[in-house]
Amino acid sequence: MKKKMLSTVDITKMGILAALAGILYMLDFPIFPAVPFYKLDFSNAAVMLGAFAMGPMQGTIILLIKDLTGLMHSSSGGIGEVADFVMSAAFVIPGALLYRRNKRRKTALIGMIIGIMGMIIVAVLANYYILIPAFASYDAVVGLGRKMFPSITNIWQFLFTVTSLFNLVKGAVICALVYLLYKPLSPLLHAKKR
Numbered sequence: 802m803k804k805k806m807l808s809t810v811d812i813t814k815m816g817i818l819a820a821l822a823g824i825l826y827m828l829d830f831p832i833f834p835a836v837p838f839y840k841l842d843f844s845n846a847a848v849m850l851g852a853f854a855m856g857p858m859q860g861t862i863i864l865l866i867k868d869l870t871g872l873m874h875s876s877s878g879g880i881g882e883v884a885d886f887v888m889s890a891a892f893v894i895p896g897a898l899l900y901r902r903n904k905r906r907k908t909a910l911i912g913m914i915i916g917i918m919g920m921i922i923v924a925v926l927a928n929y930y931i932l933i934p935a936f937a938s939y940d941a942v943v944g945l946g947r948k949m950f951p952s953i954t955n956i957w958q959f960l961f962t963v964t965s966l967f968n969l970v971k972g973a974v975i976c977a978l979v980y981l982l983y984k985p986l987s988p989l990l991h992a993k994k995r
Contacts (some may be wrong), residue, residue: 917972
């Protein structure tokens with residue numbers, strides 16, 4: 802008999818993790834006061850936990866539900882949620898793919914580091930081509946970056962300094978949470994129907 806792609810138990814776990822991710826997505830705070838639109842939230846910890854426990858496809862579905870839920874309270878007209886989906890997918894999927902092939906803590910850590918690098922690259926591109934043009938001028942954003950780093954004189958310096966640093970901090974915090982929480986939560990994440 803052919804195995805179902807998603808079991809009822811997996812769908813239930815995905816729903817719970819997506820709800821948790823949606824709540825955590827609303828609880829954000831700026832970590833760079835000079836650049837208030839870069840806000841840290843912990844929603845991708847729930848997404849990554851699901852991706853490690855069930856697989857990259859399930860993690861991507863949790864991420865999609867989180868961002869669709871975010872549309873209900875969006876102040877960006879959905880642009881921020883689309884950008885979050887793309888950047889978060891670049892963060893979550895590499896780790897989930899590597900961990901799926903070799904379920905060891907070292908592999909998870911390597912996958913998360915690759916994911917951080919992917920998120921940084923996609924964040925730089927998304928900010929340059931989508932987010933900044935939709936909400937501000939490049940000059941205004943460079944001015945905000947200059948408050949943090951006076952040597953910033955153009956948008957690319959802003960992106961490679963402030964945007965990259967923000968995503969590095971965000972990725973590192975989320976990876977540390979996932980690394981610490983996955984093992985203790987593993988019995989719940991891998992629970993099967995009895």
